[in-house]
Amino acid sequence: MTMRTNTLRSLRNLLAAAAIGLAAVGAQAQPAPGQSAPAFALTAIDGKPVNLSDFRGRYVVLEWNNPHCPFVVKHYGSGNMQSLQKRFTADNVAWLTINSTNSNHGEYMAPAALGKWMQEQGASPTAVMLDADGKVGRAYGARTTPHMYVIDPKGALVYAGAIDDKRSANAADVKTAQNYVVQALTELKAGKPVSAASTTAYGCSIKY
Amino acid sequence: MSSPALPLCAWFADRARHVVSSGFVSLALAVGAIALSAAAAQAQSVKVDHAEAELVSATAAIVPGQPLPAGLRIKHDPHWHTYWQVPGDSGLPTTIKWTLPPGWTAGPIEWPVPQRFPVGPLMNFGYDGEVLLPVTLTPPTGLAVGDSVAISARADWLICADVCIPGGADLKLTLPVSASAGTSKHAALFAATRQQIPQKVTLDGASATLEDTRIRLAFAPRSSPAEVVFFPLQEARVEPAAAQVLRAEDGKAALYLTAAQPVAPDFKALAGVLVVDGGPARADRGGWAGVIEVPLMAGTVASVGGSAATAVTYADGAQSVSVGLLGALIGAFIGGLILNLMPCVFPVLSLKLLSLLQHQRANDAAQVRHASLARHGWAFAAGVVLSFVLLAGLLVALRAGGAQLGWGFQLQTPWVVAALSTLFFVIGLNLLGAFEFSFGGGLASSHLANRLQSERVTGSFWTGVLAVIVAAPCTAPFMGAALGFAATQPAPVALGVFAVLGLGMATPYLLLTLFPALLARLPRPGAWMERFKQIMAFPMFATVVWLLWVLAQQVDANSIGLALAALVLVGMAAWALGLSQRGARGFRWVALGTAGLAMYAVLAATGTDASAAPESRAGGKSVTQGWTAWSKAENERLVAAGTPVFVDFTAAWCVTCQANKQLVLNKAAVNRAFEAKGVTRMRADWTNRDEEITRELARFKRNGVPLYVLYDSKGQVRVLPELLTEGAVLEALRAL
Numbered sequence: 032m033t034m035r036t037n038t039l040r041s042l043r044n045l046l047a048a049a050a051i052g053l054a055a056v057g058a059q060a061q062p063a064p065g066q067s068a069p070a071f072a073l074t075a076i077d078g079k080p081v082n083l084s085d086f087r088g089r090y091v092v093l094e095w096n097n098p099h100c101p102f103v104v105k106h107y108g109s110g111n112m113q114s115l116q117k118r119f120t121a122d123n124v125a126w127l128t129i130n131s132t133n134s135n136h137g138e139y140m141a142p143a144a145l146g147k148w149m150q151e152q153g154a155s156p157t158a159v160m161l162d163a164d165g166k167v168g169r170a171y172g173a174r175t176t177p178h179m180y181v182i183d184p185k186g187a188l189v190y191a192g193a194i195d196d197k198r199s200a201n202a203a204d205v206k207t208a209q210n211y212v213v214q215a216l217t218e219l220k221a222g223k224p225v226s227a228a229s230t231t232a233y234g235c236s237i238k239y
Numbered sequence: 240m241s242s243p244a245l246p247l248c249a250w251f252a253d254r255a256r257h258v259v260s261s262g263f264v265s266l267a268l269a270v271g272a273i274a275l276s277a278a279a280a281q282a283q284s285v286k287v288d289h290a291e292a293e294l295v296s297a298t299a300a301i302v303p304g305q306p307l308p309a310g311l312r313i314k315h316d317p318h319w320h321t322y323w324q325v326p327g328d329s330g331l332p333t334t335i336k337w338t339l340p341p342g343w344t345a346g347p348i349e350w351p352v353p354q355r356f357p358v359g360p361l362m363n364f365g366y367d368g369e370v371l372l373p374v375t376l377t378p379p380t381g382l383a384v385g386d387s388v389a390i391s392a393r394a395d396w397l398i399c400a401d402v403c404i405p406g407g408a409d410l411k412l413t414l415p416v417s418a419s420a421g422t423s424k425h426a427a428l429f430a431a432t433r434q435q436i437p438q439k440v441t442l443d444g445a446s447a448t449l450e451d452t453r454i455r456l457a458f459a460p461r462s463s464p465a466e467v468v469f470f471p472l473q474e475a476r477v478e479p480a481a482a483q484v485l486r487a488e489d490g491k492a493a494l495y496l497t498a499a500q501p502v503a504p505d506f507k508a509l510a511g512v513l514v515v516d517g518g519p520a521r522a523d524r525g526g527w528a529g530v531i532e533v534p535l536m537a538g539t540v541a542s543v544g545g546s547a548a549t550a551v552t553y554a555d556g557a558q559s560v561s562v563g564l565l566g567a568l569i570g571a572f573i574g575g576l577i578l579n580l581m582p583c584v585f586p587v588l589s590l591k592l593l594s595l596l597q598h599q600r601a602n603d604a605a606q607v608r609h610a611s612l613a614r615h616g617w618a619f620a621a622g623v624v625l626s627f628v629l630l631a632g633l634l635v636a637l638r639a640g641g642a643q644l645g646w647g648f649q650l651q652t653p654w655v656v657a658a659l660s661t662l663f664f665v666i667g668l669n670l671l672g673a674f675e676f677s678f679g680g681g682l683a684s685s686h687l688a689n690r691l692q693s694e695r696v697t698g699s700f701w702t703g704v705l706a707v708i709v710a711a712p713c714t715a716p717f718m719g720a721a722l723g724f725a726a727t728q729p730a731p732v733a734l735g736v737f738a739v740l741g742l743g744m745a746t747p748y749l750l751l752t753l754f755p756a757l758l759a760r761l762p763r764p765g766a767w768m769e770r771f772k773q774i775m776a777f778p779m780f781a782t783v784v785w786l787l788w789v790l791a792q793q794v795d796a797n798s799i800g801l802a803l804a805a806l807v808l809v810g811m812a813a814w815a816l817g818l819s820q821r822g823a824r825g826f827r828w829v830a831l832g833t834a835g836l837a838m839y840a841v842l843a844a845t846g847t848d849a850s851a852a853p854e855s856r857a858g859g860k861s862v863t864q865g866w867t868a869w870s871k872a873e874n875e876r877l878v879a880a881g882t883p884v885f886v887d888f889t890a891a892w893c894v895t896c897q898a899n900k901q902l903v904l905n906k907a908a909v910n911r912a913f914e915a916k917g918v919t920r921m922r923a924d925w926t927n928r929d930e931e932i933t934r935e936l937a938r939f940k941r942n943g944v945p946l947y948v949l950y951d952s953k954g955q956v957r958v959l960p961e962l963l964t965e966g967a968v969l970e971a972l973r974a975l
Contacts, residue, residue: 063501101397101405133359138402165359172500174328174361198331200397200405229501231475235403236329239359 061172061191064228068180068188069170073129073160076142081158086125088184090219092212094128094156095168097176098148099138100235101200106177107152109202115212116155124216126156131168136238139163165239175234181215181225190215192230285408289316290398294390294412295371297429299421301414303382308429309412310373311335311348311394313366317881318954320367321396323353325471327479328361331405333372333396340388342379349373351435352518352528353470358401362480364470367953371425371432386416434519437512440529444491447509448538452478454496455540456509456533462525463487467494470512472530475499477511484543495543509533564732568739575743615699616752620745622703627741628734630707635730652928653793654845656892657802659708660786661809661841667779668810674817703745792891792926794845801844808837865910869923871931874950881952883918883975888936888946891926895961896945903963912972918949951975 062069068091072082083091094112096103106112116126128149132139140148142161149159162168171180171191181190190211197208215225284293290313297308311333313321322330337345350372353364376390395407442458454477456469467485471477481497498506510532517526669675783806791799815830867873869886877884887904889896903909913920925932925944939946939958947959949971959971 061500065501099402101403136401169360199395200331229475232329233331234329235399236358236361236363238401239361 061170062188064188064191064225066188067186068182069167071162071167071170073162073167075158075160076146079158081127081160083182083186086182087186090119090124090184090216091182092119092124092126092216093171093180093182094126095173095176095178095237096128096130097132097138097235097238098140098145100176102234103176105200105202106194106205107154109205110153111205112177113153113155115210119216120155120157125158128154128156128159129162129167129173130160131162131165131173132238133165134163138238165237168237168239173232173237175232176237177234178232178237179212181212181219183219189219189225190228191232192227193232193234196230198233283411284312284314285410287406287408288398288404289319289400290314290321290396290406292394292406292408292410294392294394294410295425295428296412296414296423297426299414299423300417300419301378301382301388302418302420303378303384303416304380305378305420307376307378307414308373309376309390310371310429310432311392311410312369312371312425312428313396314369315367315398317952318367318879319398319400320354320356320363320365321370321398322363322365323470324348324350325364325474326397327356327363327365329358330363330365330399330403331397333394335372335374336393336395337374337376338391338393339376340390342381343388343390344377346375346377349375349436351432352437352512352514352520355468357480360480363399364479369428371428373429373432373436382416384416384418387413388416389413434522435528437514437519437528437530440513440531442513442529442531442533445531445533447533447535448540449498449502449506449535450538450540452498452500452502453540453542454498454509454535455493456496457488457491457493458533459490460492460515464492464515466516467492468514469494469496470514472510472512473506476503476506477509486543495540507535509535564736567736571736571740572743575740576746578740578744579747613752615696616749618696618699619703619752620742620749622700623707623745624703624738624741626704626707627737627744631734631737632730635733652845653790653798654842656786656790656793657805657841657845660783660790660802661805661837663779663782663786664806664809665813667776667783668813670776670779671773672817673810673813674820706744707741789892789926790845792924798844801840805837805840805844808833808840812837865913866920866922869921869932871935874921877919878950878954881954883916883952884921884950885913885918886921886923886946886948886950888923888925888932888941888944888948890924890944893925893944899945899947899963903965903968906965909965909968912969916972916975918972918975949975 068083070083072080075081096112098104098107103112120126130140130145145159145161149156171178173180177194179190179192179194180188183189193211195205195208195210197204211227211230214227218225284291286292292314293312295310295312297310301307313333315321322332324332326332333348335345335348337343339345351366351370353366356363356365356367378388382388390412392410392412393407394410395405398404398406444457444459446455446457448455448457464485467483469477469483471479476499478497478499482495484495486493486495511530512528513531514528515526516524518528519526787799787802790802794802812830812833815826815833819826819830866887874884874886887896887900889900891897923929923932923935925936936942936944936946939948945961947961947963949957949959951957952975957971957974959967
């Protein structure tokens with residue numbers, strides 16, 4: 032290829048790249064493990080502001096939930112999620128529960144209602160937030176409920192994906208499943224790299 | 240007892256004997272039948288939460304030594320679906336756990352070609368309606384004819400509409416062993432499903448390249464495909480919801496996919512089901528599907544237009560066209576060119592032409608040629624482009640401010656319509672000769688000529704601005720998607736698209752000024768110019784009629800009367816001004832007085848727009864027979880109830896909409912087709928500002944009207960083109 036066609040080609044590619052760059056507004060550019068976790072600022076259901084940067088220096092677990100989803104009910108009904116929350120918040124891990132259901136959707140729960148449900152379940156996350164316009168969910172590429180993310184104290188994403196490896200809505204599967212969140216945090220605390228940094232999340236789709 | 244009774248008794252006894260013996264026969268037959276049916280195929284369908292599940296077989300009996308074509312049949316409630324082996328962004332595939340008699344083996348599920356189910360920005364793959372998941376069961380040797388075999392299975396699935404319910408059933412199928420297989424009542428379903436099961440294919444000249452997160456799958460097709468869809472057979476390799484762009488490149492078909500992040504290091508082959516031209520369901524169209532596995536190589540993959548959110552925007556799957564930036568710019572330019580021909584622009588175009596000719600005359604007299612002509616051309620272009628950019632800037636600022644405004648908002652406020660109607664009336668009167676804007680012919684002094692020229696440059700600028708004000712609401716086909724695209728883009732992009740639109744509109748005039756040779760081809764000035772100028776008054780008056788018709792949709796009869804009275808006053812003002820220009824200075828005051836009264840009348844005419852508008856919209860003005868007024872709640876209710884709905888987003892000031900209405904939507908054949916299919920027709924009238932409609936338009940990535948949306952009984956959406964044809968509408972209805 033001649034210099035001219037090369038230049039033209041690169042110019043075309045540059046333009047095309049600019050085009051796709053600009054057109055990528057709708058693209059789900061979710062962060063991959065190893066990249067820095069997108070910052071966000073949400074309001075907890077008690078009205079207090081919650082920023083991801085508030086938890087710099089601690090491990091952070093993000094849990095996407097929706098009380099109407101049978102897969103979420105699997106983990107709450109069996110007490111699994113609550114025990115994880117208790118165990119890790121006692122260990123100075125910030126556990127943030129986020130609900131990205133669109134406010135126009137039938138499964139939307141107002142802050143008070145969501146708070147009541149969490150209380151009834153005996154859940155004890157560090158904070159529960161509503162992301163009704165779906166901005167944070169989309170920034171993380173969250174697709175299902177539950178969808179779990181683990182962020183290290185420096186703000187890098189270290190795990191993204193399913194809560195465990197038994198993809199079902201059957202509560203009995205919780206006991207025999209390998210929990211990826213527990214695995215990731217245990218490995219990190221022991222100074223080892225995360226063996227399963229990215230898995231396919233399962234659950235109901237998030238109702239953006 | 241009398242002797243005649245004896246034969247009667249005998250007759251009765253005889254009858255009774257018949258009855259008893261035939262009764263016995265019937266009983267025996269009945270018992271036999273029951274016994275036979277007990278030995279015959281026995282299966283019950285189980286109804287669980289929106290699904291009816293059943294174990295079925297294609298044959299009525301098992302033949303020793305031959306595999307049994309069995310399967311799981313699921314009948315979904317409308318709007319509910321279950322999942323394919325790779326469910327997509329969420330969901331769980333249906334599973335079957337067999338409990339078979341000893342020696343029997345079960346094959347895997349032979350998955351038919353799935354469908355795509357968009358859910359917001361996510362995508363799932365699965366089935367709705369009635370689906371059969373075939374499984375081949377292999378019997379052991381040594382089955383005896385006359386035996387009966389009971390096959391059990393536990394089927395588990397996840398069934399979703401907008402909520403998800405895990406479901407499952409314990410199913411049983413009992414079949415006799417016989418020498419001949421026979422056919423069951425499900426044989427037709429099996430035959431139809433067989434066609435839908437994709438087989439392994441090797442594509443000619445296939446190659447798959449990966450760069451970053453871009454995948455390019457290329458192959459040499461037998462005939463150029465119109466539509467290719469790829470369903471990945473691997474989880475977390477290809478983004479389910481990302482746009483799949485099909486291109487024809489060097490005689491090959493190239494499909495551009497997006498890889499899921501993070502890109503797995505062992506992603507070495509692209510495996511999936513390729514569905515071409517609608518798949519086997521559309522075999523009449525040449526559709527087919529196949530399982531492909533193409534080795535994936537690293538290489539260069541161009542970025543193609545089409546943002547990842549193309550497939551869906553919201554819950555009930557509205558498909559919208561997303562345009563890459565370059566495509567939008569080109570579309571905007573062409574749209575701008577076409578705007579020159581729109582009836583709302585053409586009168587102003589004629590105005591432009593007149594001023595061009597006048598300018599040529601002035602230059603002829605003053606011996607100044609090309610330089611200033613070109614400057615006028617650029618001034619006009621500048622006026623047009625800057626007006627578009629300003630409007631875009633306003634849109635961006637208002638969008639940032641949260642206002643739900645769309646393009647064409649100028650003609651949604653009645654006072655703007657009324658003011659424009661008086662303006663065009665005035666221009667028409669000027670063209671007829673009632674009064675003069677400029678100093679007309681005979682330019683003796685160069686001082687006058689200079690003044691005229693300097694006046695003219697800014698005059699050209701303002702002519703450009705005027706042209707834009709009126710052109711804006713005429714959404715031409717090319718403009719629709721470009722506008723919708725620009726409205727969702729960051730400010731610089733939106734401004735750029737609008738600027739190019741303006742450039743397209745200004746280009747013809749600009750070309751005429753840049754190449755005055757073309758102007759020289761125009762005939763020499765003469766009496767015909769005066770006639771031409773006068774004739775141009777009539778398109779102006781026609782525009783006044785159109786604007787008043789728009790105004791009539793927005794305000795009530797009294798206000799229209801006031802607007803018309805304003806025009807009368809304006810006429811009087813023009814006449815008085817003309818008189819004063821020709822010497823009778825006193826009439827200046829008459830002109831001023833009547834002009835003031837006219838302005839007052841216009842304001843009075845449009846002052847009640849807020850209260851009048853909702854009435855005129857919902858009441859009956861914009862609703863013709865067979866059509867109901869659109870509301871989001873009603874739309875959703877009808878769709879949820881499974882009724883097909885056709886929504887016509889229109890506005891009185893939108894010329895394309897009116898043309899479509901007259902030429903297509905009001906035609907008897909089209910209306911008959913609507914009625915035959917039981918389609919509810921709804922009209923969303925956007926003549927006055929309406930937030931609900933603006934939001935609905937934005938859902939389809941549009942910023943203006945017209946927009947035609949057809950919902951089928953399953954709630955799936957189809958957007959029809961902006962320029963309707965009878966054929967297109969009838970075809971869309973036929974496909975329902």
